[in-house]
Amino acid sequence: xxxxxxxxxxxxxxxxxxxxxxxxxxxxxxxxxxxxxxxxxxxxxxxxxxxxxxxxxxxxxxxxxxxxxxxxxxxxxxxxxxxxxxxxxxxxxxxxxxxxxxxxxxxxxxxxxxxxxxxxxxxxxxxxxxxxxxxxxxxxxxxxxxxxxxxxxxxxxxxxxxxxxxxxxxxxxxxxxxxxxxxxxxx
Amino acid sequence: xxxxxxxxxxxxxxxxxxxxxxxxxxxxxxxxxxxxxxxxxxxxxxxxxxxxxxxxxxxxxxxxxxxxxxxxxxxxxxxxxxxxxxxxxxxxxxxxxxxxxxxxxxxxxxxxxxxxxxxxxxxxxxxxxxxxxxxxxxxxxxxxxxxxxxxxxxxxxxxxxxxxxxxxxxxxxxxxxxxxxxxxxxxxxxxxxxxxxxxxxxxxxxxxxxxxxxxxxxxxxxxxxxxxxxxxxxxxxxxxxxxxxxxxxxxxxxxxxxxxxxxxxxxxxxxxxxxxxxxxxxxxxxxxxxxxxxxxxxxxxxxxxxxxxxxxxxxxxxxxxxxxxxxxxxxxxxxxxxxxxxxxxxxxxxxxxxxxxxxxxxxxxxxxxxxxxxxxxxxxxxxxxxxxxxxxxxxxxxxxxxxxxxxxxxxxxxxxxxxxxxxxxxxxxxxxxxxxxxxxxxxxxxxxxxxxxxxxxxxxxxxxxxxxxxxxxxxxxxxxxxxxxxxxxxxxxxxxxxxxxxxxxxxxxxxxxxxxxxxxxxxxxxxxxxxxxxxxxxxxxxxxxxxxxxxxxxxxxxxxxxxxxxxxxxxxxxxxxxxxxxxxxxxxxxxxxxxxxxxxxxxxxxxxxxxxxxxxxxxxxxxxxxxxxxxxxxxxxxxxxxxxxxxxxxxxxxxxxxxxxxxxxxxxxxxxxxxxxxxxxxxxxxxxxxxxxxxxxxxxxxxxxxxxxxxxxxxxxxxxxxxxxxxxxxxxx
Ligand code: FES
Ligand code: FES
Numbered sequence: 001x002x003x004x005x006x007x008x009x010x011x012x013x014x015x016x017x018x019x020x021x022x023x024x025x026x027x028x029x030x031x032x033x034x035x036x037x038x039x040x041x042x043x044x045x046x047x048x049x050x051x052x053x054x055x056x057x058x059x060x061x062x063x064x065x066x067x068x069x070x071x072x073x074x075x076x077x078x079x080x081x082x083x084x085x086x087x088x089x090x091x092x093x094x095x096x097x098x099x100x101x102x103x104x105x106x107x108x109x110x111x112x113x114x115x116x117x118x119x120x121x122x123x124x125x126x127x128x129x130x131x132x133x134x135x136x137x138x139x140x141x142x143x144x145x146x147x148x149x150x151x152x153x154x155x156x157x158x159x160x161x162x163x164x165x166x167x168x169x170x171x172x173x174x175x176x177x178x179x180x181x182x183x184x185x186x187x
Numbered sequence: 188x189x190x191x192x193x194x195x196x197x198x199x200x201x202x203x204x205x206x207x208x209x210x211x212x213x214x215x216x217x218x219x220x221x222x223x224x225x226x227x228x229x230x231x232x233x234x235x236x237x238x239x240x241x242x243x244x245x246x247x248x249x250x251x252x253x254x255x256x257x258x259x260x261x262x263x264x265x266x267x268x269x270x271x272x273x274x275x276x277x278x279x280x281x282x283x284x285x286x287x288x289x290x291x292x293x294x295x296x297x298x299x300x301x302x303x304x305x306x307x308x309x310x311x312x313x314x315x316x317x318x319x320x321x322x323x324x325x326x327x328x329x330x331x332x333x334x335x336x337x338x339x340x341x342x343x344x345x346x347x348x349x350x351x352x353x354x355x356x357x358x359x360x361x362x363x364x365x366x367x368x369x370x371x372x373x374x375x376x377x378x379x380x381x382x383x384x385x386x387x388x389x390x391x392x393x394x395x396x397x398x399x400x401x402x403x404x405x406x407x408x409x410x411x412x413x414x415x416x417x418x419x420x421x422x423x424x425x426x427x428x429x430x431x432x433x434x435x436x437x438x439x440x441x442x443x444x445x446x447x448x449x450x451x452x453x454x455x456x457x458x459x460x461x462x463x464x465x466x467x468x469x470x471x472x473x474x475x476x477x478x479x480x481x482x483x484x485x486x487x488x489x490x491x492x493x494x495x496x497x498x499x500x501x502x503x504x505x506x507x508x509x510x511x512x513x514x515x516x517x518x519x520x521x522x523x524x525x526x527x528x529x530x531x532x533x534x535x536x537x538x539x540x541x542x543x544x545x546x547x548x549x550x551x552x553x554x555x556x557x558x559x560x561x562x563x564x565x566x567x568x569x570x571x572x573x574x575x576x577x578x579x580x581x582x583x584x585x586x587x588x589x590x591x592x593x594x595x596x597x598x599x600x601x602x603x604x605x606x607x608x609x610x611x612x613x614x615x616x617x618x619x620x621x622x623x624x625x626x627x628x629x630x631x632x633x634x635x636x637x638x639x640x641x642x643x644x645x646x647x648x649x650x651x652x653x654x655x656x657x658x659x660x661x662x663x664x665x666x667x668x669x670x671x672x673x674x675x676x677x678x679x680x681x682x683x684x685x686x687x688x689x690x691x692x693x694x695x696x697x698x699x700x701x702x703x704x705x706x707x708x709x710x711x712x713x714x715x716x717x718x719x720x721x722x723x724x725x726x727x728x729x730x731x732x733x734x735x736x737x738x739x740x741x742x743x744x745x746x747x748x749x750x751x752x753x754x755x756x757x758x759x760x761x762x763x764x765x766x767x768x769x770x771x772x773x774x775x776x777x778x779x780x781x782x783x784x785x786x787x788x789x790x791x792x793x794x795x796x797x798x799x800x801x802x803x804x805x806x807x808x809x810x811x812x813x814x815x816x817x818x819x820x821x822x823x824x825x826x827x828x829x830x831x832x833x834x835x836x837x838x839x840x841x842x843x844x845x846x847x848x849x850x851x852x853x854x855x856x857x858x859x860x861x862x863x864x865x866x867x868x869x870x871x872x873x874x875x876x877x878x879x880x881x882x883x884x885x886x887x888x889x890x891x892x893x894x895x896x897x898x899x900x901x902x903x904x905x906x907x908x909x910x911x912x913x914x915x916x917x918x919x920x
Pocket of ligand 2: 378657
């Protein structure tokens with residue numbers, strides 16, 4: 001005979017102090033003030049409170065990249081970050097990049113190159129692709145950068161390395177690469 | 188529409204839009220984050236509460252008690268349903284093995300044993316952790332497939348196929364091999380975990396907004412599980428974030444959301460936490476495959492035996508790795524047998540190309556070993572054993588161009604420049620190797636219906652409960668309808684995944700594209716007939732539909748003028764006659780792979796891949812290509828990294844998340860080239876096309892494995908081929 005209870009079991013549920021906080025986010029250019037549970041991730045604040053469901057939850061554990069969005073211009077796994085940590089921050093989600101009628105060049109390139117299938121990893125891929133191009137342009141090196149003093153090249157190897165935190169189980173990688181290269185070269 | 192004889196020349200033979208690289212129609216919605224997946228349907232039901240599941244912490248035994256007091260008192264909790272509140276619910280269908288909820292009996296780890304419903308996700312999750320469970324675990328349960336195989340392998344079983352006298356032919360063969368291969372269990376790992384929003388109305392009708400490949404199966408399964416009238420169930424699944432077989436059947440998310448919603452008296456949504464998916468849902472069983480091949484002096488196969496063993500819950504069917512070996516290569520004598528090792532691991536069930544995906548991992552490595560034994564080029568060895576007839580059934584293939592796949596592939600890949608002595612080609616730190624494998628996968632078809640609604644403005648709405656799981660259904664159905672009605676594709680709107688729509692084939696077994704487009708064509712044929720009637724003709728035979736007009740002789744009528752008073756609705760389904768079963772309808776491919784293996788560490792990097800596919804008419808080269816490259820990616824995973832690690836003491840899939848179950852990422856995938864042969868298969872269906880979604884995966888892992896052997900001279904017969912299996916045998920550096 002054995003018993004099972006998860007690690008939180010036995011904890012006093014009536015914790016001292018407030019369990020919710022007021023958080024002000026600037027999301028896709030619009031200020032939003034939320035009263036969120038302190039445990040709410042940035043991802044769930046977007047998906048559940050603001051109903052911006054373009055940012056996806058594939059694992060909730062920082063393992064898949066589906067939840068990638070921008071905080072103050074840098075990409076993050078929004079499932080690994082609590083909403084209350086972002087008071088005053090500027091958040092950009094996939095919805096802020098473009099609309100079906102007016103797509104961002106990367107969004108259009110993903111459609112043109114069929115850089116997706118089921119579409120569930122896609123917003124995260126597009127956000128990471130955008131960040132990848134910006135990081136390359138800013139000269140930030142990666143694991144595969146050979147010369148740390150030179151600007152890293154806009155090469156397939158660099159792009160693939162920097163996109164490797166975004167899993168696509170449909171296996172659209174080759175087409176995603178084409179889409180990203182397309183936009184990179186157009187710039 | 189009855190499809191009772193091979194298709195003759197028809198409108199799809201001079202296509203304007205079918206067969207063209209039309210961009211995916213759901214692209215703008217998906218790339219801008221506007222396509223709503225199951226858990227995101229905030230707008231479909233007011234007042235959605237959130238459910239969170241609890242899974243069993245033992246694999247086999249009984250639950251003695253569950254203490255929910257603390258959980259019920261936790262903030263925000265509105266309802267709790269535990270498995271002890273009810274008898275075991277009926278198993279949802281004959282295709283399920285595990286029951287999904289109810290009763291005190293535990294059949295596998297993370298079986299759902301409770302659902303907590305609260306106002307928020309955070310509250311539900313925290314309260315779930317407060318439930319205390321007391322178990323009585325069965326000691327000594329068996330969870331080790333290899334150990335089970337050792338015990339059962341010498342006990343004779345009735346073969347599934349026994350053609351000629353295999354034993355004698357094998358004993359007398361000029362050349363022979365006798366090898367055993369192992370594939371580990373695999374997980375579908377689709378990016379969207381199972382999720383459902385459930386709502387009951389006051390009349391006891393339930394609606395499930397969920398993520399499912401087979402809407403009609405889901406609807407019936409819900410009715411069976413809840414012992415209710417099937418007409419009281421509605422299932423809706425317009426966007427599916429990947430399935431690969433993991434969403435063929437309803438799983439516990441559907442049941443828990445519906446139970447929770449009933450208990451709370453309010454709609455409930457529930458998504459499976461990722462770490463719950465692997466043990467709670469299904470997986471591809473592990474296999475042990477003993478393969479014996481005997482040939483004559485020229486390399487013709489005179490004897491082939493494939494015996495497959497796999498794990499399953501009692502009553503299930505595991506993973507039959509032997510199917511392709513009955514049909515793929517000419518063999519004078521055959522012995523095909525399967526054994527099931529019943530054990531209380533999670534439910535083994537279909538994953539993309541069930542059977543062939545793992546069976547070809549064994550067979551195609553064995554073919555490579557046999558070619559080497561013969562001193563023959565492995566391409567040539569396969570060519571010598573090509574056949575136009577299944578050796579097991581004696582039925583002819585409706586259309587088979589496997590030899591072309593091999594020869595055109597070899598040419599394009601530069602096969603003549605391959606490394607021919609294993610372990611001998613070196614570029615810097617890397618050992619270079621080349622491998623080839625064949626692929627075979629049947630291409631079934633099944634009844635599929637659709638409704639087409641010609642609008643007053645000349646547009647058409649298509650409705651069918653077919654699903655698009657990333658396969659491109661939205662796009663190819665729109666192409667089919669635009670082609671059949673002679674319209675611009677922009678004027679066709681496709682609506683999918685709602686059980687209120689006509690019943691389709693659904694998505695599975697690579698039958699979806701063939702069946703659902705034929706179903707849409709059937710509906711269009713009915714609509715053409717009705718349009719003909721409206722303009723004073725008995726049938727549509729003499730009419731032509733083009734550029735948005737219908738033309739009868741010299742008279743041209745725009746479709747906008749046909750139904751000015753309101754829409755015209757036509758509905759039909761395609762039924763595939765038994766004549767199709769007189770032939771073997773199947774798809775074929777040859778895969779060529781180059782790998783580099785680090786000479787010091789044994790790390791394997793795939794350097795280039797080529798697949799040449801024979802799948803009849805390609806309805807959309809863009810979406811078909813995506814299917815195949817996606818399959819090739821999954822094949823790289825199967826070859827090199829994907830392994831569910833089984834805790835053989837506790838019966839737990841221990842690496843149950845996306846960090847520890849390693850699927851390929853961007854950096855793992857090289858340049859991929861895919862060629863579709865320009866073939867047509869009139870026996871397959873009215874569009875003369877076949878499936879590609881599963882074909883793309885078949886054979887890939889074998890080609891990678893053969894390339895690794897060619898690079899290193901080390902034959903690892905246990906997948907995935909990780910560096911620890913190579914290190915000891917690597918050439919001296
Ligand atoms: S959902 Fe955040 S990384 Fe997977
Ligand atoms: S498109 Fe399905 S996971 Fe990437």
